[in-house]
Amino acid sequence: MLSAILLAAGKGRRLNAAVPKPLVKIGNKPAIIYSLNNLNKHPDVGEIILVVSLANRGKIVKAVKKYPFKKIKEIVLGGLRRQDSVYNGLKAVGKRSDWVLIHDSARPFIDSKSITKVIAAAKKSGAAILAVRPKATIKFCRQSNIVSKTLNRDRLWEAQTPQVFKKNLLLSAYKKYSQADVTDDASLVEKPGKRVRVVEGNYGNIKITTGEDLLLADLIVKRKAYAI
Numbered sequence: 001m002l003s004a005i006l007l008a009a010g011k012g013r014r015l016n017a018a019v020p021k022p023l024v025k026i027g028n029k030p031a032i033i034y035s036l037n038n039l040n041k042h043p044d045v046g047e048i049i050l051v052v053s054l055a056n057r058g059k060i061v062k063a064v065k066k067y068p069f070k071k072i073k074e075i076v077l078g079g080l081r082r083q084d085s086v087y088n089g090l091k092a093v094g095k096r097s098d099w100v101l102i103h104d105s106a107r108p109f110i111d112s113k114s115i116t117k118v119i120a121a122a123k124k125s126g127a128a129i130l131a132v133r134p135k136a137t138i139k140f141c142r143q144s145n146i147v148s149k150t151l152n153r154d155r156l157w158e159a160q161t162p163q164v165f166k167k168n169l170l171l172s173a174y175k176k177y178s179q180a181d182v183t184d185d186a187s188l189v190e191k192p193g194k195r196v197r198v199v200e201g202n203y204g205n206i207k208i209t210t211g212e213d214l215l216l217a218d219l220i221v222k223r224k225a226y227a228i
Helices: 031-040 057-064 082-091 112-125 167-177 185-190 211-224
Strands: 002-008 047-052 072-077 099-104 127-132 139-141 147-150 158-166 197-200
Touching: 002 031, 002 082, 031 047, 031 057, 031 099, 031 112, 047 057, 047 082, 057 072, 072 082, 082 099, 082 167, 082 185, 099 112, 099 167, 112 127, 112 158, 112 197, 127 185, 158 167, 158 185, 167 185
Parallel strands: 002 047, 002 099, 047 072, 127 197
Antiparallel strands: 099 158, 127 158, 139 147
C-alpha cells in the first residue's frame, strides 16, 4: 500500500496573508482542498496523513469536513522544520504501507497523470521526484555576488512534489540524518548515496509562496474550472 503525507503546517510568512497558507482561498476554496482532492481520488493512494500546525489545526479540520475525503487516516501536528513535520507524518503511516508519497499542500494543482508517473518511477528505483527544467539562465556566485560560472541548464532540474520513496528507505534516512537542514526529502535520501530518479513534471504544478503566485493560482482555477 502507498500512504500520502500532505504537509500543511506552514505559516506562509512570505505570502503576507491574514490566514495560514493552507487556508488561503484560491477561487472559492482553501488551497489545501485542491491537493487533498487530487490525492484522495487517486487509485494508488491508500491513505492520507495530514500534517498541520497547532495554530491551524482546528480551521483545517473544519474546512476538510465539508468534503468527502474518505482516505484521511490521521491528522498529526508538524514540527519546527519541514523534515520534522514529515517525520511526524511518517510515524503515523500504517504498518501495511510499503511506499510513502510526500506532497506540499502549497502545490494545489498536482495532476493525476504526474502522480501516477512518479509512483511508477519510484517503484522501479526506490525513490523518485517530480521536477521541471529551469526556464531561466542560472548563475553561480561564490562570494560578493560575483558570478563564478553560468550553469548548464541541460543538467539542472527544479524539484517539485510529490516525492515518492520506499518507506523503509525514507525512515532510515530520517533517523540517520534528521539533524541536517534540507529543503526536500530527496536530499536526505541522497546523503547515503541512494539514486533518486527524476520524473519530468509540468509547470502548472506551481508552489504558492508569494502574492504573485496566488494571483497565478486564481487564474489557473478560472481557466480550468476545477470541480471538487
